[in-house]
Amino acid sequence: MELALLPLADAVLPLIRSNNPNLWRYSASNEQGMSMHKGAAILEAAIGAPDALPQLGVRVATPKETYSVAHKALASAIKVIGRADDSAGIIGDACRELIRLHPLAAKAAGVAQLELAKWFWRFHFNEEVDYFNLDPVAYAPALGEKGIARLRSLVIAFREQIAATPLSDGPYSYDHREFLAEYLEQRLAVLDKDFDAIVTTHLREGKVAAHVEDVAEAFEEIGELELAITWAHRALLFDRGHQAAQAANRWWRLLGQQRPEELPGAARLLFDRWPNSTSAARLVENAGVEPVSHIMDVLQQFPDALVRFQLDTLADPKLAWETAHQLELVSAWVWKDLAKAYFPTDPVASIEVQLQIISANLTEAKTSKYRPAALELKELRKAANQASAQALTAVDQGIAELREKYNRRPSFLAALTRARLP
Incomplete structure (x- = not known):
């Protein structure tokens, strides 16, 4: 049935x-x-x-x-x-x-278009929450000409109402009405594909990179990719902050779609503005090995980035190891990856670094750290056993020292025992 x-x-x-x-x-x-x-x-x-x-x-x-x-x-x-x-x-x-x-x-x-427009507007003034906004662009097919016209008139009247009854302009004042009106004006500008209105509504006063990128995003949405590239480029040049860096990602993506032949020069620009291992890798990927010496010179002042670049992009653990010691690298997470990559070259030296990192992570007595540390030691001992007797001795000696150092932490000692460590 x-x-x-x-x-x-x-x-x-x-x-x-x-x-x-x-x-x-x-x-x-x-x-x-x-x-x-x-x-x-x-x-x-x-x-x-x-x-x-x-x-x-x-x-x-x-x-x-x-x-x-x-x-x-x-x-x-x-x-x-x-x-x-x-x-x-x-x-x-x-x-x-x-x-x-x-x-x-x-x-x-x-x-019915007018009924939908009426509901659309009232949605933003319900007594439950005020952190969801409806998009006129998404609703345009359903609203039709009549509904969109009604919505425009409501937004205009709303803007006049805000101007007539402003809130205090203190340093901590916030008027949700202004936020809503601004959002709806932006979306109507996108719906109209009105270039001037898009710039006016999205740029605001142009005081932050994010607002400049908002213009680029709007132009991208309506398919004006060349204008989107122009505004994204303007946003990334605004400053060197995180908002400009976010705009740089949009610029890079759009260039890849529209002007791939410009990527080598773009990669150099982005590296020079934000020198790090990621931008360095991107430069090598798009411009070849020619800029490597320039990258190495620039990253000398950023040891973490230089070691990461040598390790990940150049795939040269030996060079990265030498650089880490010369520049007195302090980043534990970079040291950890470097030590693992350097293990085939010099197991004992690698083991010493990995033991130091494990020990440093145990400085604070937190039981949540004990099992992960024991598992790391177990994996390290397994690798050492396959490498050489000298490497195995180094690991066992390190474990013995940790047992002695933390002999008043029964939970840690129990974790070592459960991992079947000496």
């Missing part, structure tokens, strides 16, 4: 909604978030592949039924996240997925 297929609402909404009073607990919140993702997945199938619903035990729904469920699911999700500890972001991601699906369902159902 075949089981009866569930109506779409019965399949989706119970997965979204929750009366659990313990959503303030991290584990309960995460469990609810996973349930919501399952509901969103069924809803996505109803929109994009409705004929597949019976395979999920769900009855095929009409577009209007699907929209009704999508609308109710989104409203319920907003209520859920308003009382949950969503530290992991699982519920938030589910809400964003429902927000993505809602305009698709609205378009398929042919929702």
